[in-house]
Amino acid sequence: MDKLGVFLCTGCGIGDAVDVDEVIEAADEQGCAATLTHECLCAPEGLEAITASVSENELNGILVAACSERAKTEEFASLTKDGLVMFRSAIREHCAWPLKEAEDDEDKTLCAKDMVQMSLARLDGMKSFEPLQEEVNDTVLVVGSGRAGLDAAVAAAGLAHPVVLVETADELGGLLALQKSIPPEEPPYDKPQPNPVPGLIQEVKANDLIKVLTSTNIVKINGQPGQFKVELNGSSGLEMTVGAIVQATGARPYDASKLTHLGYGSSPDVVTSHEFEKMLLDGAVSCPSDGRTPKRVTFIQCAGSRDPEHLIYCSSECCVNTLRQVAELKVLDPAIESAIVHKDMRAAGLMEHFYLATQETTGVMITRGEVNGVQTNGKVSVQLSDSLLGDNVAIESDLLVLAVGMVPNAADGELIRELHDSRHQAEHSESSQVRENSAARAEELVDHEGTEILHLEYRQGPDLPALKYGFPDSHFICFPYETRRTGIYAAGTVHAPMESAQAGEDGFGAALKAVQSIEMAKRGEAVHPRAGDTGYPDFFLQRCTQCKRCTEECPFGTLNEDEKGTPELFTLRCRRCGICMGACPERIISFPDYSVHQVAEMIKAFEVPEDYEEKPRIIALMCENDALPALDAAAANGATWNPWTRIIPVRCLGSMNIVWLAEALSRGVDGVILIGCKFGDDYQCHYIRGSELANTRLDNVGETLERLALEPERIKLVELSHDEFGRIPTILDEFSEELDEMGPNPLKGF
């Protein structure tokens, strides 16, 4: 950008806090083509003033030095037409408000000046760009035809997108099709209702937009959102292009043969809930041992669920499903009594009504209790401890039903990849130790082979990566349906354990996500969380050393590799986090509006006073997803902090390139603080592992610093979630005090 304009707002207290003239003067000194102050830039008059200045001075880049980019978004977005590049500097939230208690007015103005200079440096490095214009296919591929898959197909077709519904079995309907009824979904929520799956199958088959392929598996998928090339086995060996994929491959019952402690296998009168469902469906409930009609049926909940020895998680549907089976049993033969033994009755939401109705049914006994054992001598005796009566008790019945949990029909792509890599290492590594370890690891992972479903030709593995417990997901609370593969969405019980109604909703939601990703691909836009971003990374491959860090670290599997290990970019898979950019030791990856160079220029742009006593300088690299909104909130709530900190927004801490740290410290900056999302099992990072990767990179930086006779503590990483905005002043001021104790950066003034 060569013709830049600076537009400084003086409203919202900015004019009172800083010496506006001095700031403008500094901008002029940097050679701006135009400068302007206005008391309310976001008002129509302010926006008009900017537009007039842009056309008068033929500007191609503008700096709006006003409020946070999360404020007045629509107003200022209206300016960025015709390739005009805008950068917004949050003078209000990063300077005017939080420094209001600064002793020296000069410090506030210095901060504002620095911010303008840094922003101009960034703006100077930005490039204008054209969004991608790719050929994008409208079709949604739905894998799996349970309730989630059927609902997803109907929803996508309802939005006029062609659908290909692939089912590995020879009939549609999945696990739910084998169920007599479903829990209530309509008021008064007190009795089972008919299974919707047969109706949905009819609807899907009758819909011209939906192509149904049963007894069909996926051979391979490659490409990217909008352009997935899918190869199916089937009779015709079908090949097709689809725009997005919904994986609704459902779940399977937990293997009851592992539940010997609950009597499974010791007597034919101990059955799983699925085996019992078949009796209900056949209309004949009897004891398999001798065919007699049971007087009482006992149901054990959490059979193998919420159990460290088996499934650690709650399968979420078994409680309500048992209530439904009890209700169906009552309809079938009112004389048969039922008993339910649970750890907690988890009948969430409106299912409370169903639970209550079951409680009020004659001949139903419901109790919590820990099952200590099951004895099967003629009668089936369930031995309970911690019963509600307080004592150990036994419940006798003729038939025992184990409500088994569900295991997702998913393949962990990352582990399959690791299996392949380990095998390769086991054969080819030069070190015998590595060969041995790799062989052992391969042995551990061998069960994952053969579980492949999507057969993605992705560098990071052939299927969706799974979270703990094996469910492929990105973050089920913040980003429902998202997986770690752009354009592929998980729905139904493969996504998380859930019951029928929720699976239907899930299918609907995932279909909307799939359609959205297709539509955004058409416009060359990134999907969540940088939704609408049309910039995309550029790889200067001539300088690539094939170190593979980018292909390893990309959280979304955007990059494949050629045989030599050179990254192959699939732009439409990219989520624009910049983790590759942070990882690259050669710094060959950049975005038109975000690059190693641009941020380095920001670090170089502001003045570092040589006299430490008065003016220490700190750089805060802050994540735009959680840390910066938290900072906005802190400033809006009147928090104040030291005037020495200069804030640089980053897309993700994972995009932090360590040259920035070297640059800052060599300039005499006293310390750098990185504030990003929480990591670990309950990570909050929008890019899965960004802050964790940054932390790993810092480990390597420490040694370098010591070589330079600098304290490693001058660089600090803090995890912060959005709701912890109250911690912001403490975090910033504590770091300032820690640096004060260390004394000035010895490189200052060199």
Add this chain to the structure above:
Amino acid sequence: MASIPVVQSSSEFRDTFFKRGGEKAARCYQCATCSSVCELAPANAPFPRRQVLMAQWGLEDQIISDPGPWLCHQCNDCSVRCPREVNPGDVMAAVRAVAVEKMAFPGFLGSMVGNVKKTWPLLVITPIVFWFVVLFVTTGLGEIEGHSNLEPSALLGQFFYDSYVPHSLIYIVYFAAVGWVALALFIQGSKFWKMLGTRQKRTGTLIGALTGVFVSIALHSKFSACDHGVPKRRWGHFLVMWGFVGAAITSGWAVVYLYGETIFFSWFFKIFPFEKPGYPVEITHWVKLLGNASAVALVVGGLLLWVNRRKTGDKLVGSSTPFDRFFLWIVLAVIGTGVFTEIFRFLPGITPMVGFGVYIIHLGVVLCLFLTLPYSKFAHILYRTLAMAHERLTSN
């Protein structure tokens, strides 16, 4: 594996129990809010959560032998706070009603009173008819008019009930009734006491515990412990109880008075050297004053209870079953007929036919009250007292 008790739940019992006012027990999800808000529940055996569970499961034997329901004074703190509208207070009341029936000796009388919704006419009319028949046989009903044998007097009234319904006849009937009731109560009480003992180990004897229990009952201190301790119910119950005690003393004194010369009671006048008043006894005599004061207590207390009961459905009051209402109506009938029996004696213009008629009905409902005592809600005087004694002997 050591053998552990098998839950012997009875759907039949559960159904019976639910029909007796405990049907909301089914709704309970065992959060134990009830037990934690109850001020009366002993720390070592809190109620009513467990009892609601037993009801839900249909554990007949366990629920009947449990002291908890009898320690409950039904202040309904639990019902007010129950998040699931189980109304544990009502459940406890139903437990008591069912327990009374199941422990009844002989059983058929228990069922009869338990089934009061259908049997009440039989229960009320039989003793009244009995009295008419007895008097017809012994004295002849046609003779009533002739028994207005007093000059109207401010202190003695205008007729003299003894002249037509001789005290001896009354004593024959009531001594027999009281003897029978005492036997039934003794059998039931022993059974209950034994059952309580199998649940928790006691230290000490029943007699030793009773003094404290009687003090507590006399002061109604348990009622005041309840958070919502409805004053109307506490004082209503207090007055009715003391009214009955006063009436019992009055009646007892009358026996002593009439038979004071016999060897059975001559000791009495030696210990308490009262001057024996002339017969009939004037209304200003202390015994008559005590009797009348008791009547006033009964009327006021009974009205308080009745007014309170009219708010049935209010969670603080609980719901009323026919079993509850029968007991209250009989008590009110005894009080009402008793009071009018006396008033008519003094009210000018009341013919002996009316006066004696009310008196005979009074004798009938009193007999009804006596005979149903071990099987009606009145039986709480036995079970609650025993449960309170049991609590005292197990609390350490």
